Amino acid sequence: MQVFKHILDIQAFIGDAKLLNKKIGFVPTMGALHEGHLSLIERASKECDIVIMSIFINPTQFNNQEDFDKYPRTLAQDLELLKSVPCDVVFTPTVTEMYENPLLEVAPLNIGYLDTVLEGSRRPGHYAGVVMIVEKLLKAVSPDAIYMGLKDYQQVKVIDHLIKTKELPIQLVGCHTLREPNGVAMSSRNMRLSAAGKETAGQIYKALSYIRENKGSISPNELCVMAIHQFLPKPPFEMEYLEIRHAHDLSGLESDQWQEDIDYVVLIAAWLEGVRLIDNLEL
């Protein structure tokens, strides 16, 4: 496994790989790696010849300075963990390298509707930061495919919008969410929960599963109210949203009724022990 810090170094490596017609798979992360991240590498390695992971904590996507300051930074441990999976290259640029190198200049993207709902409306500027850094990383790495977790469902939709709008010749692969045995979606933020908090967080998956199991029998709004009442009491939970939306574009439901032949997704953001947790389940 090779580690590159500089754009010119990784581009030289990639240039050689492209001459040999190698398919390049790319997994962008912010580090503090867990099995969920590793599963993206595993998937990419099955479909590509060379797998590149980036580890970069992107300051512009944090709309809250405290969240940025508290974000776990565990690079040495991450590099150790990556030895257990088929990762060929790790790209660990600095902020200066990503934001001041003219090679990676990109024009801002109008994110549109996706920036006005759910995570977009609660975290102003978050997706602008995400699309900016992902496009820069795609410029640095020029992959054939990018692998992203459906744990961040809306983010996958935003990157899909980026790729389509800018006509980037890159395949986007959305990968399923890895969970702890109690259902908690693996996340770097879970490190900030106490052992009891990690157990309690399992209630989130129970609430989502309850909605999936009862879809159709009770109206969408009523089902959300019941799920919150049954599984996510305040305290310890502080709910930001629990919403059922159309899966393909995250638009809201026209009425409080289920319709045949429509794909739905339920999405949640909730606070527990001062940690903001997000999750979702396709229904």
Ligand code: AMP
């Ligand atoms: P992050 O480091 O949090 O920015 O995540 C990097 C990538 O890993 C994103 O595409 C996430 O959606 C994905 N990811 C995070 N948690 C999980 C998980 N539990 N299962 C699968 N993918 C995940």
